[in-house]
Amino acid sequence: MEKIKKKKRKTFTRRDFLKGFGSGALGAAVVPKLVSQDVFSLQTKEGKIPLYSKKQITLNINEKNYSLVIEPRETLLHVLREKLNLTGTKKTCSGGECGACTVLLDGNPIYSCLTLAIRADNKKITTVEGLAADGKLHPIQQAFIEKDGYQCGFCTPGFIMSSVALLEKNKNPLTEEIKTALSGNLCRCGNYSKIYEAVSVASKSMRGA
Amino acid sequence: MKNFKIAQPKTIDQITSLLSEKRDKYYLMAGGTDLLGEIKDEIIEPEAVVDLTSIPNLSYIKKEKDGVRIGALTTVAELAKNLMIKQEYPGLHEAANGIATPQLRNMATVGGNLCQRPRCWYYRDPQVKCRKKGGSRCFAFRGKNKYHAIFGGGLCYIVHPSDLAPVLFALDAEIFISSSKGDKSIPLTDFFILPKVTVSKENILEPDEVLKEVKIPAPKRGEKSTYYKLMERGAWDFALVSVAVKANVSGDVFKDTKIVLGGVAPAPWRLKKAENMIEGKKITENLLRQATKEALKDARPLKENEYKKELIETIVYRAALSLV
Numbered sequence: 001m002e003k004i005k006k007k008k009r010k011t012f013t014r015r016d017f018l019k020g021f022g023s024g025a026l027g028a029a030v031v032p033k034l035v036s037q038d039v040f041s042l043q044t045k046e047g048k049i050p051l052y053s054k055k056q057i058t059l060n061i062n063e064k065n066y067s068l069v070i071e072p073r074e075t076l077l078h079v080l081r082e083k084l085n086l087t088g089t090k091k092t093c094s095g096g097e098c099g100a101c102t103v104l105l106d107g108n109p110i111y112s113c114l115t116l117a118i119r120a121d122n123k124k125i126t127t128v129e130g131l132a133a134d135g136k137l138h139p140i141q142q143a144f145i146e147k148d149g150y151q152c153g154f155c156t157p158g159f160i161m162s163s164v165a166l167l168e169k170n171k172n173p174l175t176e177e178i179k180t181a182l183s184g185n186l187c188r189c190g191n192y193s194k195i196y197e198a199v200s201v202a203s204k205s206m207r208g209a
Numbered sequence: 210m211k212n213f214k215i216a217q218p219k220t221i222d223q224i225t226s227l228l229s230e231k232r233d234k235y236y237l238m239a240g241g242t243d244l245l246g247e248i249k250d251e252i253i254e255p256e257a258v259v260d261l262t263s264i265p266n267l268s269y270i271k272k273e274k275d276g277v278r279i280g281a282l283t284t285v286a287e288l289a290k291n292l293m294i295k296q297e298y299p300g301l302h303e304a305a306n307g308i309a310t311p312q313l314r315n316m317a318t319v320g321g322n323l324c325q326r327p328r329c330w331y332y333r334d335p336q337v338k339c340r341k342k343g344g345s346r347c348f349a350f351r352g353k354n355k356y357h358a359i360f361g362g363g364l365c366y367i368v369h370p371s372d373l374a375p376v377l378f379a380l381d382a383e384i385f386i387s388s389s390k391g392d393k394s395i396p397l398t399d400f401f402i403l404p405k406v407t408v409s410k411e412n413i414l415e416p417d418e419v420l421k422e423v424k425i426p427a428p429k430r431g432e433k434s435t436y437y438k439l440m441e442r443g444a445w446d447f448a449l450v451s452v453a454v455k456a457n458v459s460g461d462v463f464k465d466t467k468i469v470l471g472g473v474a475p476a477p478w479r480l481k482k483a484e485n486m487i488e489g490k491k492i493t494e495n496l497l498r499q500a501t502k503e504a505l506k507d508a509r510p511l512k513e514n515e516y517k518k519e520l521i522e523t524i525v526y527r528a529a530l531s532l533v
């Protein structure tokens with residue numbers, strides 16, 4: 001403990017509390033709560049480097065801006081579920097081994113359990129809650145219902161997000177391509193054939209075929 | 210997860226300067242797919258994470274006259290979908306495409322893939338202090354060692370988990386490293402080290418050094434490459450064994466062949482004996498099997514991983530014949 005304290009005294013030359021930092025330029029921002037971010041400035045030979053133990057960030061989730069102050073250790077999954085009550089995104093393994101936490105980051109599917117929320121600052125995030133529009137389900141959601149694409153349903157939001165990313169890029173995927181695109185999602189109920197069928201049906205309905 | 214701070218520097222020099230002051234307690238994070246796992250599992254307890262992604266312009270694939278330059282923050286997915294890479298370095302494309310899952314490929318970076326830590330289950334268990342973590346024993350040596358090394362072991366028997374490493378090895382890649390003392394470039398073959406040299410780490414990087422770029426020379430005329438990987442399941446798995454083969458192929462004769470294995474040693478492992486035995490000869494399944502068998506005489510399997518030898522014999526000939 002002693003050692004750490006000493007080190008700090010040597011390198012942390014200034015300790016700032018900045019309020020509302022970084023949220024000024026955001027048009028549609030949800031009104032930020034005035035909670036302080038906590039930032040030190042580290043003096044190095046190459047100038048000052050910000051070191052955060054809390055940071056104010058803005059997440060653009062399903063086209064809506066959320067400003068909040070978070071700790072560096074908070075994962076995007078944690079923030080979605082525990083802070084923003086967006087519990088459609090599921091937590092299972094917490095280590096990149098199941099896919100239940102899949103969301104889109106700037107359009108690409110990623111595991112939110114292995115993503116620090118701080119690093120999603122100012123990025124565009126899409127979760128399963130953002131798919132339905134005007135009271136109508138997304139065609140992929142609809143196809144999962146019609147084709148029994150789920151049993152217990154716990155893996156479903158993750159599978160749907162991977163499918164959305166696939167059909168954005170590939171309007172008419174072969175079964176092999178569907179399998180590859182969904183290879184980062186596990187279904188403990190083993191409902192794979194129905195899931196592939198649902199995606200295939202959704203791709204048809206989205207093409208108007 | 211224990212708390213930590215996060216530093217968000219703006220230049221590489223700031224990072225190396227910071228790391229040279231902070232050394233052990235500050236950890237570099239690229240995609241974070243490995244580092245965050247290590248933090249969650251309490252294998253490491255950083256005081257702060259240094260965010261490499263706050264540095265601009267480290268993600269690129271640039272084709273130049275004498276080769277291609279790949280920035281450390283290029284994601285594995287970007288590498289996998291690059292058409293020029295697919296055409297000129299098919300082995301690299303195949304390796305990138307076979308890594309983990311689409312989600313992980315979108316997150317994982319090329320630099321992080323080469324610098325990732327081992328997957329040995331004793332290493333990943335926070336309760337176990339094995340030799341790699343400063344303890345006095347390697348628990349895999351007499352313990353559960355199905356997935357461990359058959360070459361290059363001694364003190365520690367990890368296999369290097371990277372799929373990009375063997376193929377970049379075969380392609381004669383070079384890497385550029387920045388440090389607080391300046392920049393340098395070394396062949397990738399000098400990057401990885403065996404536990405006999407240093408048991409606590411897998412490559413030569415010092416705590417204040419950052420891998421900045423990978424450079425691969427332009428393919429020679431007739432140069433072909435491929436990557437074969439065997440896993441216990443169809444996706445989402447590390448290699449049981451893998452092989453990168455590169456050669457100048459004319460008809461069914463191979464020249465300047467490189468055969469580099471993954472999943473068998475603490476670093477990518479070249480089968481030099483086999484390379485020599487097939488050099489300039491007409492390639493057949495028989496010749497390849499013979500050459501591989503000869504090279505495998507140097508293997509030192511542990512109790513549970515003798516099976517890797519048979520797998521290697523099979524993938525080497527399959528991979529090589531696919532280039533004919």
Ligand SMILES: Cc1cc2nc3c(=O)[nH]c(=O)nc-3n(C[C@H](O)[C@H](O)[C@H](O)COP(=O)(O)OP(=O)(O)OC[C@H]3O[C@@H](n4cnc5c(N)ncnc54)[C@H](O)[C@@H]3O)c2cc1C
Nearest residue numbers: 239240241242243244309317318320321322324371372420
């Ligand atoms: C479920 C799962 C399955 C996987 N399957 C495979 C597989 O099949 N094949 C495979 O190859 N890999 C596999 N991986 C590993 C994955 O590819 C790596 O975790 C990833 O490539 C690491 O890259 P990253 O950018 O996320 O690195 P990070 O997690 O950010 O960093 C990894 C390590 O490298 C260091 N580091 C990162 N970048 C640099 C740099 N530029 N300079 C110096 N040091 C650096 C970090 O300090 C850290 O110690 C798997 C991982 C998981 C979780």
Ligand code: SF4
Nearest residue numbers: 329331339347365366
């Ligand atoms: S193989 Fe290496 S990492 Fe695994 S137990 Fe032995 S010393 Fe530790």
Ligand code: FES
Nearest residue numbers: 094098099101113
């Ligand atoms: S909870 Fe993220 S992959 Fe399992």
Ligand code: FES
Nearest residue numbers: 151153187188189
């Ligand atoms: S429906 Fe139960 S896990 Fe997939």
